[in-house]
Amino acid sequence: MKRFFLSLLMVVVLGSSSWAANYWLLTDLGSSAQMIGIGGIEGFGDSANSVFENPASLSRVNSASLSAFTTTILGEITYTNFALANKFSFGTIGIGYMDASVGGISHTGQNTDSIGTHFSVYQFDYKNTIMKLSYEKSVTKTWFVGASLSQYRMAFDDVNGGVTNFDVGTLYDYGPATFSFSIRNFVVGKKIEFGRNDLGHVLEELLPFQTTFGLQYRMGQIDSYLQFKDNGTTNMISLGTCYRLETYPISISAGYKQFQVLDKTKDTLVFGLGLILEDMSFHYAFEKSSHLDFDNKNYFSMTVKF
Amino acid sequence: MCKIFLLKKNLLAGLVLGSFLLLGQSIYAAFTVDTFKMVGLQSANSATPVVANRTFFIFASLEMLSQGDLENKGILSQDGLLKPYFFPNPFYMESGSTLGYELNQDMDIQLRIYNMAGYEIFQSNYLAGTMGGLGNANHQFYNKIHFDQSSFRGHDLSSGIYLFVLINNNKVIQKGKFAVKPGRLR
Numbered sequence: 001m002k003r004f005f006l007s008l009l010m011v012v013v014l015g016s017s018s019w020a021a022n023y024w025l026l027t028d029l030g031s032s033a034q035m036i037g038i039g040g041i042e043g044f045g046d047s048a049n050s051v052f053e054n055p056a057s058l059s060r061v062n063s064a065s066l067s068a069f070t071t072t073i074l075g076e077i078t079y080t081n082f083a084l085a086n087k088f089s090f091g092t093i094g095i096g097y098m099d100a101s102v103g104g105i106s107h108t109g110q111n112t113d114s115i116g117t118h119f120s121v122y123q124f125d126y127k128n129t130i131m132k133l134s135y136e137k138s139v140t141k142t143w144f145v146g147a148s149l150s151q152y153r154m155a156f157d158d159v160n161g162g163v164t165n166f167d168v169g170t171l172y173d174y175g176p177a178t179f180s181f182s183i184r185n186f187v188v189g190k191k192i193e194f195g196r197n198d199l200g201h202v203l204e205e206l207l208p209f210q211t212t213f214g215l216q217y218r219m220g221q222i223d224s225y226l227q228f229k230d231n232g233t234t235n236m237i238s239l240g241t242c243y244r245l246e247t248y249p250i251s252i253s254a255g256y257k258q259f260q261v262l263d264k265t266k267d268t269l270v271f272g273l274g275l276i277l278e279d280m281s282f283h284y285a286f287e288k289s290s291h292l293d294f295d296n297k298n299y300f301s302m303t304v305k306f
Numbered sequence: 307m308c309k310i311f312l313l314k315k316n317l318l319a320g321l322v323l324g325s326f327l328l329l330g331q332s333i334y335a336a337f338t339v340d341t342f343k344m345v346g347l348q349s350a351n352s353a354t355p356v357v358a359n360r361t362f363f364i365f366a367s368l369e370m371l372s373q374g375d376l377e378n379k380g381i382l383s384q385d386g387l388l389k390p391y392f393f394p395n396p397f398y399m400e401s402g403s404t405l406g407y408e409l410n411q412d413m414d415i416q417l418r419i420y421n422m423a424g425y426e427i428f429q430s431n432y433l434a435g436t437m438g439g440l441g442n443a444n445h446q447f448y449n450k451i452h453f454d455q456s457s458f459r460g461h462d463l464s465s466g467i468y469l470f471v472l473i474n475n476n477k478v479i480q481k482g483k484f485a486v487k488p489g490r491l492r
Contacts, residue, residue, distance in 0.1 A: 020460035021399070021463055021464040021465070022464060023463070023488075024421075024422055024466050029422070029423050073422070074424050076467075076469055077469075079424055100422060102467045102483065103395075103396075105467060105484075105485055106391055107480075108392060108393045110393045110394075115448045116406075116448070117388055117405075117406060117448055118388075118392070120389075127465045128466065141345060154465065154466070154488075157485065159396070159487055159488065160466070162346045194487075194489060198491070201490075202489070203487070203488050203490075205464070205488040205489060249425070259425060261421070262458055262459055263425060263461060290418070290426045291418075291420060291424070291426075292478050293471070293481075295423055
């Protein structure tokens with residue numbers, strides 16, 4: 001059995017290490033300003049947007065939760081998500097929707113003069129969406145498991161395709177520490193299909209198989225986080241910390257995040273600010289960008305508990 | 307709904323350009339069509355008229371447009387130069403695409419490309435007077451830079467949208483976006 005799992009792991013890791021690109025997951029950007037502000041650490045949220053991270057962390061939703069997130073990257077790419085979760089006697093159910101959209105992309109042509117200048121024939125929009133349906137169940141008072149059904153869809157110009165996959169996750173509380181482990185796109189090797197090209201060949205892209213292991217350690221007003229994430233080709237580390245002020249309903253956070261660009265691993269620093277009220281919380285995260293006109297990336301999210 | 311005429315490209319191009327030449331001025335014109343645009347450009351300084359290359363198209367309306375209109379419609383950039391475009395766009399990584407752009411004078415150019423998360427994935431410098439840094443005010447130079455897998459260290463880019471900027475002296479002078487199609491041709 002052990003040998004079987006080792007073989008499976010080898011297939012997963014080596015099989016996805018080709019030069020071909022995997023499908024871009026929206027969730028790689030982050031699903032809330034709160035988690036982005038601690039370095040993109042997944043699985044320790046206490047609101048409905050856990051459906052985009054580790055479904056087992058829906059256990060932290062006390063009754064019902066509504067969350068929303070938005071950001072615009074480089075003035076062009078708008079990300080939005082909404083999630084709703086409710087605790088029932090048989091477990092917690094959550095649903096979520098996330099999209100990224102870009103407008104005004106030119107389908108181009110080339111003039112037949114000697115220079116061959118390019119021109120815009122018409123413009124099209126881009127839309128990439130993820131829908132999640134999640135379920136969380138407590139195994140014991142400190143051990144939780146969860147699963148999500150994920151529906152991916154991308155459309156632009158004459159490209160249109162979608163696929164379904166599953167996420168699974170677990171969360172374990174051990175004193176001041178909490179461990180999170182999740183697998184995104186559990187069904188290995190699933191591809192998102194976009195029909196056929198002019199030659200009749202199937203156009204497809206592989207959904208990346210991602211595993212994420214995280215640790216949260218609480219010490220007074222300070223939470224510290226550590227995360228290892230593997231997307232099939234690269235291992236990435238994130239570190240984060242969050243300090244909750246004693247006298248004000250405010251949290252301050254900072255994080256270090258590694259991310260993959262082609263075959264290289266790069267890193268960045270992020271900062272966050274939270275306003276945590278009785279039944280509502282607002283979070284903001286900031287990240288520096290190398291773009292000259294848009295040198296800041298700003299993320300906003302809010303959560304309502306009811 | 308307006309009446310729609312189907313015209314052959316050569317006939318239409320002849321009619322339109324003939325009318326403009328009679329006016330004896332430098333004219334930019336754009337044909338706005340229901341769901342797509344075809345663009346014809348004619349400059350008094352240009353020896354060769356530049357006409358959209360289509361066999362047929364639906365001619366719904368003809369507008370005389372100011373430079374401001376053309377900027378808003380994405381044909382010209384603020385400095386009166388043709389906007390930078392990849393052709394073809396969208397494209398497959400396997401076959402690649404070519405970025406074309408104008409500059410108003412020879413200048414050092416840095417090209418940067420960003421992915422959907424806003425992270426820089428490509429950066430390259432082009433010296434003034436060489437391909438990528440050629441330009442003058444008379445629209446005589448058109449820089450062309452080809453991109454394919456080899457431009458990205460042999461990697462395909464994931465399907466989706468990418469943003470690019472052309473930088474001179476730490477200032478963004480042109481920007482645009484392109485789309486990569488999923489999958490491979492073979």
